[in-house]
Amino acid sequence: MPQKRSSITLSIEEHEKAQLEQLALDFDQTWGDKPNVSKLLKAIARGKLRLAVNHDWSRDRIDTCNKALNLLKDAGQINEALELAQLLLERSELSHPLRQEIECWVNQPTAPWRTDLDRCIRLHRPFKLVYQDAADRLWNFTVRHAKIERHEDRQYLDCWCDETEGNQDIEPLRHNRSLRLDRIPDEAVIAPADGQWQPELSHIEIELHLRRGLALGYRTKTGADLTNEWLPEQQIRRVVRRIHNTFWFFREVRRYGSECVIVSPEAVRDRFKQELLAMIEQYNAD
Structure with a gap:
C-alpha cells in the first residue's frame, strides 16, 4: 500500500509566501524551474537544511574573529585568512568601517612583494x-x-x-x-643584499619600578621581561626588560601613569622625562 502522507496548511501573508519561495530558489528546492515550498520544508525537517539565528553575533565575537583574521594575515596564512574574511563578510553585524577594511583586503589580499x-x-x-x-x-x-x-x-x-x-x-x-x-x-x-643576517635586533635593558595597583596586577611579558620581582620593603615591583625601540616602549609606559617609573638607563629615563615636560608645556601654553 502507498505510504499515507500528511498535509499541513500554512496561514501566512502573501509577502511571507514570496519570501519562502525565494528561500526555496536560493537553496535549490524547486519543482522544475519553480520554487517548491513543500520541498523546502521537507529539507528542513530531514536536516538537509539547518536553521540558525541570524544577526545575533555579539561585538566580542566579531572582535575575536577579526583578531584571528589579523593573526592569520600576519602569519602569511592567506588561504585561511580569506576563508575567515568571507565568513565575516557574510555577517550583517559588521560595522561599516570594518566591512570596508576587510573587503579592501580581500580584493588585494597580499602585495606582490x-x-x-x-x-x-x-x-x-x-x-x-x-x-x-x-x-x-x-x-x-x-x-x-x-x-x-x-x-x-x-x-x-x-x-x-x-x-x-x-x-x-x-x-x-x-x-x-x-x-x-x-x-x-x-x-x-x-x-x-650582500652581507650577513643579524641574529637579532639591537636591544637594551631597562629597569622599571611599578607601584600600587599596577605592581599587584602586573603580568610578566613573555620574551621581553628578564626580571620580575616583588620588593616588600619598598612595596614596589622591580621589572627588568629588554626593549628594541623607545617609541613603542614610551607609549606603553604613558598608559601606566604615576604607577610606573623608569629607573635606568639614564638616557632612556631623561628622554622620557623630557617628553613629559614638553607635554606639560603644551598644557601651560593654553
Whole structure:
C-alpha cells in the first residue's frame, strides 16, 4: 500500500509566501524551474537544511574573529585568512568601517612583494627595501634582521637596517626601524643584499619600578621581561626588560601613569622625562 502522507496548511501573508519561495530558489528546492515550498520544508525537517539565528553575533565575537583574521594575515596564512574574511563578510553585524577594511583586503589580499619578504625572513637573507614614510618621502633600507609584529592594530616590519639617517632613537637602538607594512609601495621590489643576517635586533635593558595597583596586577611579558620581582620593603615591583625601540616602549609606559617609573638607563629615563615636560608645556601654553 502507498505510504499515507500528511498535509499541513500554512496561514501566512502573501509577502511571507514570496519570501519562502525565494528561500526555496536560493537553496535549490524547486519543482522544475519553480520554487517548491513543500520541498523546502521537507529539507528542513530531514536536516538537509539547518536553521540558525541570524544577526545575533555579539561585538566580542566579531572582535575575536577579526583578531584571528589579523593573526592569520600576519602569519602569511592567506588561504585561511580569506576563508575567515568571507565568513565575516557574510555577517550583517559588521560595522561599516570594518566591512570596508576587510573587503579592501580581500580584493588585494597580499602585495606582490609580500611573498618575497616572507621568504627572506624565513631564510635569514638580507634584502633591500623601499619605504614611503608619512611625509611621502622614499627611503632605501638594507635590512639584516626582520620580523613582522603588530603594534596598536597595525602590522609593522621591525627590522635592523644598515642606514641610520633620520632615526631619532637613542644611539644603541639607532639601527632598528619599525616600518608600517601598508607604507611599503605596492610596486616595491624586495632585492637581495650582500652581507650577513643579524641574529637579532639591537636591544637594551631597562629597569622599571611599578607601584600600587599596577605592581599587584602586573603580568610578566613573555620574551621581553628578564626580571620580575616583588620588593616588600619598598612595596614596589622591580621589572627588568629588554626593549628594541623607545617609541613603542614610551607609549606603553604613558598608559601606566604615576604607577610606573623608569629607573635606568639614564638616557632612556631623561628622554622620557623630557617628553613629559614638553607635554606639560603644551598644557601651560593654553
